[in-house]
Amino acid sequence: MKKIALYGFVVFFVAAGIAHFTLESFFLTAMPEWIPFRLTIIYLSGIAEILMAIGLFFKNTRKKAGILIAVFLICIFPVNIYMAFIPEKFDIPGYIFWLRLPLQVLFIWWVLKIRKY
Template sequence: MYLLLKYSCFLFYLSAGVNHFINPDFYFGLIPNYLPYPYGINMLSGLLEMILSLLILSPKYLKIGAWGIVTLLIFFIPSHIYFIRIGSCVPNGFCLDPWIGWFRLIIVHPLLIFWAWNVGKLSFRFVQ
């Protein structure tokens, strides 16, 4: 079960990171307008997601990768709040029912954090 958690986490964040480069316009509307350099923020986020996902594969750096993902997800919380504040509609982009924004913030995001945290925490049992 642990290997499934680990490798699915790797694939999920590697894919998400690559998507920041393939489809950057999707993310620009999700970056709060009070933050400068949305292009740089998007590229840095994607790069960090890819690097941290790769660290998960290394027994030596797995804990750093997992905790890095947890930290990155915490930094993404303002984006989720911003999305809710703008009515779950990205200017010149997509619109979702407002409950979806709340669901992502309250349910999905904590589950993603819990998933990455468990990959790092459980690694002690299997890696040492």
């Protein structure tokens, strides 16, 4: 079960990183317009997500990668809040963004748990 939790998170985070390149318009909409270099930030954060997920895959880098991912998830939390307040910009029901906020806590717990395996 531990391996499933670990590999599941790795796949989830790699997919999220790839999404930064395949759904860039979604991510651009998710960021306030006043933020400079939005597209660069989107690409760099996608690369970071993929690299951190790969770091989770290896036992000797798993603890550090898990902490980095937890910090990363905390840092992007304001973007998730912003999205909850602007649901009209997306083709997704607004309540989904509000449900996503507590899920972020679950993702943080999940990655901190699997970094110990």
